[in-house]
Amino acid sequence: MGSKKFLISGWHIRGVAGLGVEREVVLRGPTDPVLLVVASHDGRGHTGRLAEAVRKGAGEVEGTEVVAIAVDDMAPEQWFLLDDADAVIFGAPTYMGSASAAFHRFAEASSRRWLTRRWQDKLAAGFTNSGAKAGDKSGTLGYLTTFAAQHGMVWVNLGLRSGWNSTKGSEDDLNRLGFSHGVAAQSNTDEGPERMHESDLATAEYLGKRVASYARIVAEGKKAMGG
Numbered sequence: 001m002g003s004k005k006f007l008i009s010g011w012h013i014r015g016v017a018g019l020g021v022e023r024e025v026v027l028r029g030p031t032d033p034v035l036l037v038v039a040s041h042d043g044r045g046h047t048g049r050l051a052e053a054v055r056k057g058a059g060e061v062e063g064t065e066v067v068a069i070a071v072d073d074m075a076p077e078q079w080f081l082l083d084d085a086d087a088v089i090f091g092a093p094t095y096m097g098s099a100s101a102a103f104h105r106f107a108e109a110s111s112r113r114w115l116t117r118r119w120q121d122k123l124a125a126g127f128t129n130s131g132a133k134a135g136d137k138s139g140t141l142g143y144l145t146t147f148a149a150q151h152g153m154v155w156v157n158l159g160l161r162s163g164w165n166s167t168k169g170s171e172d173d174l175n176r177l178g179f180s181h182g183v184a185a186q187s188n189t190d191e192g193p194e195r196m197h198e199s200d201l202a203t204a205e206y207l208g209k210r211v212a213s214y215a216r217i218v219a220e221g222k223k224a225m226g227g
């Protein structure tokens with residue numbers, strides 16, 4: 001099997017395609033950016049738009065390299081990206097009260113990483129979208145939280161108060177549907193992704209920025225502690 005070299009904005013990853021095979025170590029210097037991966041399944045475009053918003057928010061934090069991967073179509077090398085990430089933001093549409101089957105397949109495929117604790121102590125966060133306003137999205141965000149915890153990751157919640165919950169509020173508030181574990185967006189089932197609610201997209205951007213900021217703080221903290 002031949003080896004390939006990947007260059008992702010300053011990140012050099014050289015390895016042989018395939019899970020569990022040897023690869024050259026990624027060497028990171030003290031001035032390297034933190035790596036944040038948005039790992040999600042996009043059903044019919046709505047969750048993809050959220051992923052893009054998360055990515056945009058994260059990219060606004062100086063010193064952050066953001067990479068998005070589709071968990072239902074992973075090149076073997078993308079597992080290495082996840083291995084090297086400082087933070088991973090997981091996303092999936094809510095199907096039947098939980099993350100989509102495609103995301104669950106990815107989660108099951110990650111069990112090898114679970115075994116070797118490869119993702120231990122990385123930051124994690126999550127986002128989802130549903131057709132109904134509530135739509136049992138707590139099931140999905142709860143599942144993503146548990147998935148990250150199984151890997152020993154450190155969950156970063158949304159950190160926003162509930163919006164749209166008083167006479168002074170409106171559906172344009174951030175976190176308009178009032179979830180705490182992550183971004184819980186909603187799109188009408190008869191409308192395309194171009195009609196996604198601006199508040200949901202802004203909330204997704206907020207989460208991206210929040211996670212990237214914490215990833216930076218952790219990286220700087222480790223550096224200060226000589227680690």
Ligand SMILES: Cc1cc2nc3c(=O)[nH]c(=O)nc-3n(C[C@H](O)[C@H](O)[C@H](O)COP(=O)(O)O)c2cc1C
Pocket residue numbers: 041042043044045046047048093094095096097098129130131132133134135136187189
């Ligand atoms: C198989 C399936 C199951 C669904 N289950 C739910 C559900 O439990 N709750 C809900 O509000 N919407 C449900 N929906 C609607 C989707 O959540 C919604 O259309 C989706 O989030 C749109 O994002 P996407 O384009 O990334 O698929 C379901 C849709 C499908 C196709």
